[in-house]
Amino acid sequence: MFKDSVVIVTGGAQGIGKGIVHAYARQGAKVVIADLNEGLGQQLEQDLLAKGYSVLFVHTDVTKEEEIVHLMQRAVEQYGTIHILINNAGKFQHKSPYDVTFEEWSDLLHTNLTSTFFCAREAAKVMRHNAKGGAIVSLASTRAEMSEPDTEAYTATKGGIVALTHALARSLGPDQITVNCISPGWIETGDYAALRPIDHAQHLSGRVGVPEDIAQACLYLTNPQNNFVTGINITVDGGMTKKMIYEE
Template sequence: MKFKNMTVVITGAVKGIGLGLAHGYAAEGAKVVLSDREEDEGRQVEQALLQDGFSAFFTTCDVRKEEDVVHLMKFAYEKTGSIDMVINNAGVSRWKSPYELTLNEWDDVLNSNARSCFLVSREAAKYMRNAENGGSIVNLSSTRSVMSEPNSEAYAASKGAIVSLTHALAVSLGPDGIRVNCISPGWIETGQYDELTERDHAQHPAGRVGRPDDIARACFYLTDPENTFVTGSHLVVDGGMTRKMIYEE
């Protein structure tokens, strides 16, 4: 149990990758602070973890709002006594033609994805810098930070911003013993994995589509308290897809 008696704060923790992270860190002994805008689902996840004998605390948080983020960190510290790790997972997407994408929709994606990483990291760092062992922050970007499909401008821009924000924060917060890294997941199936086709799996050099636990293990590496030399890194976890040359026949 690498993370026993340590606290991890996870945003967007009630479904998909965030839910996988919550279960993964709980199983490794961490005190898990869950946050999301969906209160009913959040309470259900909290109760499920508690029933399994894990340490879990849920609070609602809209990561676009500064006051919510301030409350989240205060809540986490008061409930657990420390903030050791933060995973910035919350985010939204808009798949819409750039001719039709409104400025409000653009701002919502950038605020939900990129600005939230800054707000959460800033507020968490205020607690981490006073801790004996500092802390670790992981921002979830996307392979869409380096490659795109049509009508993904806001999402791609937000994920590219997260990569740049990560190395900037790593340099600024390093003197306080705080490490900041990011992960860019590729295709991580969060629905019915058994409904994927052989072709879905075969297009990946790794031979399969990813699962949330693949991202959890990557986060384990980046937040491992022994890995004090790992900061400012951008870890792509995509089964090799961004390294594969693709030609249309």
């Protein structure tokens, strides 16, 4: 289904992004890995090329418009077009709202939310010329709907991504571009074996999530056969946000 599709994954060198890159590569897609970490990006590129996959690493700081434009240009130069964009790049902050600086707030906003809009816009400029348009998926978070203390900046950016998603779906729909987002819950990107039984048991699914769970949602939302699905947010959290919890 994705053979020869051109896919860009921002923040693709590690964590959830790396899992998404692997998933599309296994499907036969041509994957552009965009990341700020040049060492990890180049290593992933070499590992996948050695396995016979078609991949390209582009060092990218998504807080800079010119680097976003360069990313899209490199993808088109290498593969001719862009079919799919996965907006995954982002950072987290846990800090009291009394202590967050203006610069810290602005940095998180630019990294998580502003980059999502400009990556989508620049990719859409290419996608709109494809015979069948394209698909954009952005990574939000269950924190867009629920919170813990001292996460205001991160939560605001993820809530913004959910709203931005349906706005872009409305604007880009005439160009046959679907726009959706995914809200992951607990997705373990470190040592899965180190998790405790209680960590798994608190999920309705009976386990903590893995990057492949998010990758599967991306594959669904970007499958051309599912182009009736647009403007939505899919929560992938093992059912955690559906639990009613009272403190005793």
